[in-house]
Amino acid sequence: MRALFVLVLACALAPSLALADEIVYQAAVGASAIWFDNNAKPSDVEASVNGSASLSPHISAVGNVAFGFDHSYVTGAAGLRFTVTDAMDKDFSIGLGFQRHMSSEPSLRPEEWAPDVSIGWIPWPKSPRVSLVGIGCYGLASNLATATLGVRYRFTKDYVEAPAQ
């Protein structure tokens, strides 16, 4: 629980830090369905706040806080994600990451390190704030796989190509 508090605090303070212009920050609210392989843990529907800071074309720091409606828990995760598809494609990407997961209910959502594979797609380029996402995770302590499918609404600014000088 203390780790979760630290994560929430970090997410709240991050925007106020001095930040380099070349880092691409994104934040979104979302809704997702999550379930465990072989129903090892109960499935749920989550609302989340997700954030990322892309440091280079293929390296991003990512994090999220989510609330599970069916079982009333709060989870959080933070870590690194590497883009394995065309890093210049702003409408579709696949990431390979490693995150620390924290939870208010470890019996429902284990606290552990977990590698993940994520996919993101902006289905309507005229509405670039809306994206469909999926993520597969594998908990190294619990040895349980989870899958999440959801939608995100990005509320941070759009990034546009700088005009050629």
Place this chain on the structure above:
Amino acid sequence: MTLLDALSKWAGLSGPALIQALEAAAAALPDLAPTIKDWIAKLTAGLSPDNIIALSGTILTEAANVAQGKFAGEPHPSDLA
């Protein structure tokens, strides 16, 4: 464990969970099935050993730049997953 080892291990552990979920989504949403099958193909290619080997070199170069304070971020929809 090298970066290449780590990336390969992560892909092998977590990739199948996402592919299974996408296959289930494709079965439940026939209209989206062709799109989702395209995603699965891209996912499989992205997590292939050849791509991960090429990627690990790129990531090491970029990590060195980041360590020197040279940032060059790009927006990726998968970062918000």
